[in-house]
Amino acid sequence: MTGSPSTAWTSPHKTRKPRARNAPPAPGSMVRTQKPVKNSEIVYGDLRRAIIAMEMAPGTPIVERDLTERYGISRTPLREAVLRLAEERLVDVVPKSGTYVARIPVSVLREGIVARRALEEVTVRAATRRASESQIMSLRAIIQRQKEVADAGDEEAFHRADEDFHSGIAAAASFPGIWDMILQMRVHVERYRRLTLPQPGRMRLVVGEHAAVLDSIAEGKADAAVARMKEHLDKLTLDIAVFRDLWPDYFIYDVSLDAPLNLD
Amino acid sequence: MTGSPSTAWTSPHKTRKPRARNAPPAPGSMVRTQKPVKNSEIVYGDLRRAIIAMEMAPGTPIVERDLTERYGISRTPLREAVLRLAEERLVDVVPKSGTYVARIPVSVLREGIVARRALEEVTVRAATRRASESQIMSLRAIIQRQKEVADAGDEEAFHRADEDFHSGIAAAASFPGIWDMILQMRVHVERYRRLTLPQPGRMRLVVGEHAAVLDSIAEGKADAAVARMKEHLDKLTLDIAVFRDLWPDYFIYDVSLDAPLNLD
DNA sequence: CAGATATATCTTGTATACTAGATAAATCTG
DNA sequence: CAGATTTATCTAGTATACAAGATATATCTG
Known part of the structure; x- marks a missing residue:
C-alpha cells in the first residue's frame, strides 16, 4: 500500500529447495493438538x-x-x-x-456376545493381577453409584455405570486396546438392547454380580473372578422373538438362527 | 435434430415429485455389484x-x-x-x-497377542462342536500343504498356509466376524514379524502343532483342542530386543515394557 | 559467525462443480 | 386399461480449486 515497491521487490529470490520433510514429528513430541476438531x-x-x-x-x-x-x-x-x-x-x-x-446383522450380535465374553475373561484375569488399591476403590465407588441409580430407577445412568465398571476393569488390566475392541462390538448389541424392555429386578441383580466380580479381584483370586465374570456375561442372551416377530425389518439374518446363540 | 420441435416440446411437463426413495434395497435383493471397484x-x-x-x-x-x-x-x-x-x-x-x-505401537502388539489367543480359543472350541467332515478334510489338506512348503523352505507360502489353517478353523466355527477381528490385530503383529528372522526348525514344529489341534477337533475333544491351540499360540512372544535395540524408531513405546508381555 | 526473524512453500482440511449410473414417475403402445 | 418404454432427477464417485496452519530455509541483526 504505502511505500515504494520498486526497491523492496527488486532483489530476486533464489530458487528455494522444497522443505525436507523427511522425518515425522518425534515420537515423544507433544504435538500441540489444541482443539482443531474436524x-x-x-x-x-x-x-x-x-x-x-x-x-x-x-x-x-x-x-x-x-x-x-x-x-x-x-x-x-x-x-x-x-x-x-x-x-x-x-x-x-x-x-x-x-x-x-x-440393519443389525444377527451374525454380529451372535459373535459379538461370544467375543466379548472371551475378551472380558482375559481382561478380568489380568486386572486381578495388576489392579492397584486405588483402582479397586474406584471400582467400588462405581458399583455404589450403580446401586444408587438402580434404586432410583434411572436406567440411562445405570447403563453408564455398567459401562464404567467394565471399562474400569479394562483400565486396571492395562488393556485399552482390548477395551476398544469390546466397545466396537457392543455398538451393535447396544442397538439391539434399545429394542428390548428391561427385565424387572434385573438392575439390582447386575449390581450384585458386579460386586461379586470385584470381590474376587480384590482377593486376588483370578480363577474365581473369571468364573464370576463369565456367569455375569452369560446372562446376556439373544431373544430371537424380538427380531423375528416384532421388528423383522430391523435385522439382517446373515446367519442361521438355528445355530446355537451361546457357546461355551 | 430432424423433425419439427414446435409440437414435440409444446406439451409442458407437469412438475414431478422427486422419487420416493423411502426404502432401501430389500435385504435379500442381490444388488448387481458387477465390478465397480472404487x-x-x-x-x-x-x-x-x-x-x-x-x-x-x-x-x-x-x-x-x-x-x-x-x-x-x-x-x-x-x-x-x-x-x-x-x-x-x-x-x-x-x-x-x-x-x-x-510406527508399531507396542501396546497393540502386547494386547493383540493376548486378544488373539482368547478369540482363537473360543473359536477352536466352537469349531470342535460344529466342524463338518469336509471341513476337517480341508484342514488336513492345508496342513499337508504347509508341510510341503515347509520342507521346500518357502517361507511366504508357509505363512499363507498358516493363515489358511486358522482361517479354516474360524470358518468351521462359523465365526467370520471374530476372524475379521483377529485379522485386524494380526496386521500389527505381522509388521513386527517381518522384522524378525525365522527361527530354524520353527516351521516344522508349527506344522506338528497344527496337526495336534486338528486331531483334537476331529476327535471332538474340545478341551484338548483349546489346550493345544493355547500351547501353539503361546509360542508367539515378543522379543523386546528387536525393537529396543535394532529398530528403536520403528516402534512407539506407549506401554511400559516392564509389564508382562504374556499373560495367562 | 550465532541467533532471532521473516517468508516461501509445503501440508492437510474444506468447498464446489462435474460425471455416470440407478430409480421411479410419466408417457407411449397395444 | 395393462404393460413396456422413455425420461427427469436423484444418488454416490470423482476432479479441482481454495483456505488455513506448520515448517524449513533464507535473510536480517547483533
Whole structure:
C-alpha cells in the first residue's frame, strides 16, 4: 500500500529447495493438538450416537445433501463421516443409489456376545493381577453409584455405570486396546438392547454380580473372578422373538438362527 | 435434430415429485455389484499391503500429491484410502503438517497377542462342536500343504498356509466376524514379524502343532483342542530386543515394557 | 559467525462443480 | 386399461480449486 515497491521487490529470490520433510514429528513430541476438531468428527459422533440410540431406524435413508444443510458444511467432510460409519457397519452405502442406516446383522450380535465374553475373561484375569488399591476403590465407588441409580430407577445412568465398571476393569488390566475392541462390538448389541424392555429386578441383580466380580479381584483370586465374570456375561442372551416377530425389518439374518446363540 | 420441435416440446411437463426413495434395497435383493471397484479401494489395498510388508518403513512420509500422480487419480479417493489406513493405525495423520507410515505401537502388539489367543480359543472350541467332515478334510489338506512348503523352505507360502489353517478353523466355527477381528490385530503383529528372522526348525514344529489341534477337533475333544491351540499360540512372544535395540524408531513405546508381555 | 526473524512453500482440511449410473414417475403402445 | 418404454432427477464417485496452519530455509541483526 504505502511505500515504494520498486526497491523492496527488486532483489530476486533464489530458487528455494522444497522443505525436507523427511522425518515425522518425534515420537515423544507433544504435538500441540489444541482443539482443531474436524467437522467430520462432529458429524460422525453425532450420527453414530443417533444410530446406536435407535433414534434413526434401520433403513432410514441418509441423504448427504440434507445433512450438509443441517450441519452447514460441505459434502467432503460429511462423506468422511459416512464412510467411517460404513466401515463400522452402521450404515450401508449402495453405490449410485443411496445410503441407509444399517440393519443389525444377527451374525454380529451372535459373535459379538461370544467375543466379548472371551475378551472380558482375559481382561478380568489380568486386572486381578495388576489392579492397584486405588483402582479397586474406584471400582467400588462405581458399583455404589450403580446401586444408587438402580434404586432410583434411572436406567440411562445405570447403563453408564455398567459401562464404567467394565471399562474400569479394562483400565486396571492395562488393556485399552482390548477395551476398544469390546466397545466396537457392543455398538451393535447396544442397538439391539434399545429394542428390548428391561427385565424387572434385573438392575439390582447386575449390581450384585458386579460386586461379586470385584470381590474376587480384590482377593486376588483370578480363577474365581473369571468364573464370576463369565456367569455375569452369560446372562446376556439373544431373544430371537424380538427380531423375528416384532421388528423383522430391523435385522439382517446373515446367519442361521438355528445355530446355537451361546457357546461355551 | 430432424423433425419439427414446435409440437414435440409444446406439451409442458407437469412438475414431478422427486422419487420416493423411502426404502432401501430389500435385504435379500442381490444388488448387481458387477465390478465397480472404487479407486480408493485399490489404493487402500495397495498401500496397506506395502505397509504391512514393511516395504514402507515406519516414519516414511506419505504425500498425497505424489500418490495422486502415481495412481493417476485425484485427491478425494486417495484421501479416503489414507483415512481408512489412519483408522487402522497404519498411518499417522498430523493435521496441517504431514502423514507418515505409523510406527508399531507396542501396546497393540502386547494386547493383540493376548486378544488373539482368547478369540482363537473360543473359536477352536466352537469349531470342535460344529466342524463338518469336509471341513476337517480341508484342514488336513492345508496342513499337508504347509508341510510341503515347509520342507521346500518357502517361507511366504508357509505363512499363507498358516493363515489358511486358522482361517479354516474360524470358518468351521462359523465365526467370520471374530476372524475379521483377529485379522485386524494380526496386521500389527505381522509388521513386527517381518522384522524378525525365522527361527530354524520353527516351521516344522508349527506344522506338528497344527496337526495336534486338528486331531483334537476331529476327535471332538474340545478341551484338548483349546489346550493345544493355547500351547501353539503361546509360542508367539515378543522379543523386546528387536525393537529396543535394532529398530528403536520403528516402534512407539506407549506401554511400559516392564509389564508382562504374556499373560495367562 | 550465532541467533532471532521473516517468508516461501509445503501440508492437510474444506468447498464446489462435474460425471455416470440407478430409480421411479410419466408417457407411449397395444 | 395393462404393460413396456422413455425420461427427469436423484444418488454416490470423482476432479479441482481454495483456505488455513506448520515448517524449513533464507535473510536480517547483533
